[in-house]
Amino acid sequence: xxxxxxxxxxxxxxxxxxxxxxxxxxxxxxxxxxxxxxxxxxxxxxxxxxxxxxxxxxxxxxxxxxxxxxxxxxxxxxxxxxxxxxxxxxx
Amino acid sequence: xxxxxxxxxxxxxxxxxxxxxxxxxxxxxxxxxxxxxxxxxxxxxxxxxxxxxxxxxxxxxxxxxxxxxxxxxxxxxxxxxxxxxxxxxxxxxxxxxxxxxxxxxxxxxxxxxxxxxxxxxxxxxxxxxxxxxxxxxxxxxxxxxxxxxxxxxxxxxxxxxxxxxxxxxxxxxxxxxxxxxxxxxxxxxxxxxxxxxxxxxxxxxxxxxxxxxxxxxxxxxxxxxxxxxxxxxxxxxxxxxxxxxxxxxxxxxxxxxxxxxxxxxxxxxxxxxxxxxxxxxxxxxxxxxxxxxxxxxxxxxxxxxxxxxxxxxxxxxxxxxxxxxxxxxxxxxxxxxxxxxxxxxxxxxxxxxxxxxxxxxxxxxxxxxxxxxx
Numbered sequence: 001x002x003x004x005x006x007x008x009x010x011x012x013x014x015x016x017x018x019x020x021x022x023x024x025x026x027x028x029x030x031x032x033x034x035x036x037x038x039x040x041x042x043x044x045x046x047x048x049x050x051x052x053x054x055x056x057x058x059x060x061x062x063x064x065x066x067x068x069x070x071x072x073x074x075x076x077x078x079x080x081x082x083x084x085x086x087x088x089x090x091x
Numbered sequence: 092x093x094x095x096x097x098x099x100x101x102x103x104x105x106x107x108x109x110x111x112x113x114x115x116x117x118x119x120x121x122x123x124x125x126x127x128x129x130x131x132x133x134x135x136x137x138x139x140x141x142x143x144x145x146x147x148x149x150x151x152x153x154x155x156x157x158x159x160x161x162x163x164x165x166x167x168x169x170x171x172x173x174x175x176x177x178x179x180x181x182x183x184x185x186x187x188x189x190x191x192x193x194x195x196x197x198x199x200x201x202x203x204x205x206x207x208x209x210x211x212x213x214x215x216x217x218x219x220x221x222x223x224x225x226x227x228x229x230x231x232x233x234x235x236x237x238x239x240x241x242x243x244x245x246x247x248x249x250x251x252x253x254x255x256x257x258x259x260x261x262x263x264x265x266x267x268x269x270x271x272x273x274x275x276x277x278x279x280x281x282x283x284x285x286x287x288x289x290x291x292x293x294x295x296x297x298x299x300x301x302x303x304x305x306x307x308x309x310x311x312x313x314x315x316x317x318x319x320x321x322x323x324x325x326x327x328x329x330x331x332x333x334x335x336x337x338x339x340x341x342x343x344x345x346x347x348x349x350x351x352x353x354x355x356x357x358x359x360x361x362x363x364x365x366x367x368x369x370x371x372x373x374x375x376x377x378x379x380x381x382x383x384x385x386x387x388x389x390x391x392x393x394x395x396x397x398x399x400x401x402x403x404x405x406x407x408x409x410x411x412x413x414x415x416x417x418x419x420x421x422x423x424x425x426x427x428x429x430x431x432x433x434x435x436x437x438x439x440x441x442x443x444x445x446x447x448x449x450x451x452x453x454x455x456x457x458x459x460x461x462x463x464x465x
Contacts, residue, residue, distance in 0.1 A: 016153065016155060016181070018105075018106070018153040018155070019105075020099075020104055020105060021099060021102075021104075021105075022095070022096060022099040025104075025108065025155075027155035027156070029155075029183055029205075029206050032156075032183070032208070034108065034155070036096060038095075038096055
């Protein structure tokens with residue numbers, strides 16, 4: 001799966017995030033998967049997803065330099081595949 | 092797994108990822124390899140209120156789930172009360188059982204609960220193999236529990252096998268059995284802990300069988316759970332899935348039935364006791380500030396393994412396995428696939444080996460038989 005900049009996302013409602021020195025641990029209570037988020041900046045973006053109308057807005061709000069967006073898209077696509085984040089109806 | 096992440100995990104987390112909580116030392120069985128030498132209830136067992144207070148703490152620490160074991164945890168009269176309290180506080184529960192309490196109504200009750208995993212222990216594909224380790228009737232008991240869970244529509248429960256010399260050839264069969272129930276197979280390593288200290292030498296897989304286990308696990312990848320317990324086999328080549336490190340006191344710990352906190356479920360011994368949930372500051376203080384856990388999070392030296400090219404792959408193996416067979420902790424695992432421990436293991440004076448600190452084994456009861464008629 002690949003996330004798009006112009007779509008809206010959110011932390012999956014069955015997922016809990018626990019901050020850790022290296023970033024965060026994410027646990028999905030549904031599929032029982034534990035995922036390591038190894039970049040604090042990615043954690044910040046994930047936490048901000050639900051408050052923004054698009055992924056691009058969330059990246060801007062987290063002050064991620066546009067040149068680094070491709071690596072964030074890759075990380076977030078991985079998180080969508082493991083159902084840590086999911087698309088939501090925009091608005 | 093990146094090296095940086097592994098280093099950070101070795102340095103310890105703010106709270107455990109994988110916390111095992113043995114709820115009781117009471118057990119209806121007396122398995123010869125029981126890690127906690129269970130049998131009799133300990134009169135100092137945590138009360139229901141104390142157990143709930145521990146769960147409040149774990150919730151505040153954001154522990155995602157706990158592994159409940161024993162003894163046989165379902166023997167506690169407040170078992171469901173504790174499980175329901177845990178789940179209601181956002182702490183998922185995985186519990187291990189021999190199946191004794193899982194009749195049809197209980198299976199339906201379990202099936203109706205969210206965030207609950209059930210793990211049925213089975214150590215043989217047939218009654219003869221299983222019951223030799225787990226006791227007479229235990230195979231039938233486990234299968235009945237599985238039938239009831241399947242009938243109740245529980246979904247993918249887990250079947251948990253400890254690999255021994257006698258069941259290693261049954262791994263394919265276990266997988267077929269699990270698939271037939273729509274269950275997930277979990278395969279873990281035999282440790283010389285608890286009563287296992289007395290039986291490990293006769294039960295643990297041979298060196299050839301270790302290789303067989305490695306190939307089998309590699310072939311099944313993420314489909315089979317292992318609790319990351321076979322990382323000592325990574326010296327054989329491509330690493331098995333999972334965290335390749337000893338998690339004791341770093342990402343893992345054990346709370347025993349009386350509230351004592353140990354570095355891992357396999358080291359119930361004073362040397363690895365970090366404190367108690369009953370101490371001031373509770374569990375969080377033990378996890379974050381105990382001397383023992385702090386020392387386990389220090390960088391470790393490869394010790395006698397330093398000259399071996401496989402140390403990065405196997406990390407020297409399992410601390411508990413070394414400890415309870417009398418090997419130095421900074422040397423090779425007793426099941427080192429390179430055979431590095433064979434000579435020192437043979438030279439160990441078994442009478443001087445550390446004994447588990449707790450023994451709740453039930454006294455032997457003689458079966459009362461009707462006198463033969465003459």
